[in-house]
Amino acid sequence: MPILLLRNKDIDLISGKRNITIRRLWKQPLYVGDRLYCYWNILSKEREKLFEAEVTHVDILTFDEIIHDPGLPAKLGYKNSRELEKDLRKTYPNNTTPNDEFQVFEFRKLHVTQWEGSAINQKNTIIKKADVLFEMGEYEQSSLCYQAALEYDREDSHLLNRIGDNLTRLGQFGDAIKNYRKAIKIEPDNEYLYNNMAIAYLNKGDPEKALKMSTEALKINSRNTTILYWRGLIYEMLNDFEKALKFFDYVLKIDDTDPDVWNERGTILNMLGKSEEALKSYDKSLELCLDDKKDSNTWASKANTLLGLERYAEAIECYDNALKIDDSNPIILNNKGVAYMELDDFESAIECFTKVLVMYPNNPDAQVLQEVCLENL
Template sequence: MPILLFGSRHLELITGKKTTTIRKLWKNPLSKGDRLHCYWNLVSKEREKLFEAEVTDVEVIKFKDIIKNDELAKEEGFENAAELEAEFRKTYPDDTEDDSLFQIIRFKKYPIDKWEGEKIDEKAMITKRADILFDSGRFRDSIMCYTAALRHEPDDVYLLNKKGDNLSRLGKFDEAIESYDKALEMDPENEFIWNNKAIALLNSNKPEEALKSNTRALKLNENNVVVLYWRGFILEMLGQFENSLKCYEKLLKIDPLNPDVWNAKGNVLTRLERTEEALAAYDKALELCLESTPDASMWNRKGNALLELGRAEESLNCYNEALKLDPDNDVFWINKGVALMELGEFEKAVESFNRSLLINPANDDARVLKDECLENF
């Protein structure tokens, strides 16, 4: 029973597009008509069956000919023949002489009812792979897998929602909304999908429609912290700052230890020119956040609030903290420069604006502020 192990690079096995593989010539070579049992090459304890297949053709080829063939390399999942060569020299260190023999195996998948060995839930296997890829940020790969899983059950709400999430992360918001709408046809009482649709609408520059979708979610569960958070943000984007603030305050009654919400509250208070209250909110956010991973943007916003209150020395400390975490942020360097100007340290301010311009030469604000500093030397 010939067994083939595949790595995660070969995701097109799931869609059925990949029907070829290249392997070192075995002692007992494969022949047309042989049955293959194919598995993901994971840690042995977690190895998963992919499918069974029939060999449709076997071609024996020399290594020197493989490494010149870009088209063949792409069939095997590589960018080009050079990438294939590098990988094969690592995988087959003793079999990469010019005349070393390999076999190009072409195959076709058997439908599950034709399998001889253990049968699997193919949809569940593909979905699991898609979830792993999604969680690791490989959205182009995961959407391919979710789409393949949907072929088994086109009305699966979970898959339609996850496909929408993938499309949103790839910036394909109209397609994401279509996927969410299909999911909502099946499950119109799902608050999370209504909210996901709201986020996609907001990213499509349709904040009024986003608010309607978010409202549908909120009617289903008025205490859903995710829905409330996005409602506050959507209202802020619509310029409804007082309503946004009420939303964040309600959320903080439910989840008072969430630094992101305290930070969002600080942003709205800043928009309302309630600077002292904004500063208190940023301080609370930092207090909660510093217990884990500090956030550069949070330090920057606190610096802005302090600067607005005329507390330039304290704001400078905040900008320094922000730059420790994100030293390549040209805006943070500008803000530090402004604080230094307020303190009368024009030479240091020029250095800060120069750092900003090194990172982003197109930053006109840094250039104008630098010229203003130079006039004060």
């Protein structure tokens, strides 16, 4: 019973995009007609059989023949012969002399009713792998897995939505919108699908269409805080700060425990020239935030507000809190340097700009500000 082990890099084989692969020649070589048991991560706790397959073609080739075959890399999913050779040397470090033999074989997946071993829910197994890849930030591979799962059920709106989410993160907003539209045709009363389409339009730079999709979402559920929050962001992008503030305040009436909403509310209040109120919103966000990265952004936003209010010592203290979390952020370091400049502490300011230039030698703000400081010493 030959077993084919599949890993993250074999997504094309799992999704069905490719049905040809290469392995070192096994002690028992493969033959046409052999049945393959195909597993994901068989050596880990998460091991699961993905599918069974039948071998349809086998070539036994030497390492030298493989790396000099110009047509083989593309068939195996590699960009060129160099990439194929590098991967083989990494995977089989003891089997890459010119005469070492490999088997290049093709297979066809068998329907679950033809399996000899125990059957599994293939769709759910592939979805689980797609979910893991999504959480890892491997959006392209995750999308391929969701596409493979979709082959089992073309009317699964959840999968279409997840494909849209992946494409959004890959910056392919037009394709993401197409998948959200397909999902909405199947599940027209799902407000999250409209909201996700609104987010895709917003990222695409079309806030007007985003607003229309947001309106459709609110028709279904006018008290969904996620949709209300994103509607506030859409109005922010449209520079309608009064309406943005209205929606953030509405969210907080329903649920006042979301630090992101308090943070955005602070940003809007700054835009409206209400800096003192903005500080209170940032303080509330910091009180609720459990995410260090977001915490850093909020400390920096509060510091910028204090800088605008000419409360320089307090601003520096806030910049320091931000830098404890994100110590290589050039914007925060430069702004901290500006605060020192306002206090005529040019030596401390130079220290900030020097740190930026060590990490980012071509940072224009740090270059100019450092020169100004040197002129004032």
